[in-house]
Amino acid sequence: MHAFVRADLAELLAVGELPFALWSFRRLAAEPSVGRVAAASVLYAVLILSHNLTAFSFSAVLATFCLVLVLSMRNWRVASYLAAAIVLGLALSAFLWLPALGEHT
Secondary structure, three states: OHHHHHOOHHHHHHHHHHHHHHHHHHHHHHOOOHHHHHHHHHHHHHHHHHOHHHHHHHHHHHHHHHHHHHHHHOOHHHHHHHHHHHHHHHHHOHHHHHHHHHOOO
């Protein structure tokens, strides 16, 4: 409700994307494929582009979720697909966060 009062639509959009991002990474772990890597990475990139703070907080949740998936499946091939999706998502959104790292001086 607080996002409605402040009219923070970017934050509201990012919070709405969280379940879809988790769902896409779960589907990727269940049946790994290049198409599912692309879908998961695009959803993660859209989350980063929509609201930085929500994405920053969610990244720890996503890493933990992926770790639990890998440990429960005991399949290291799945780990490589999940890592590729995260790295590709970061690469797709790098034009936003990479200049911000450079301005940290």
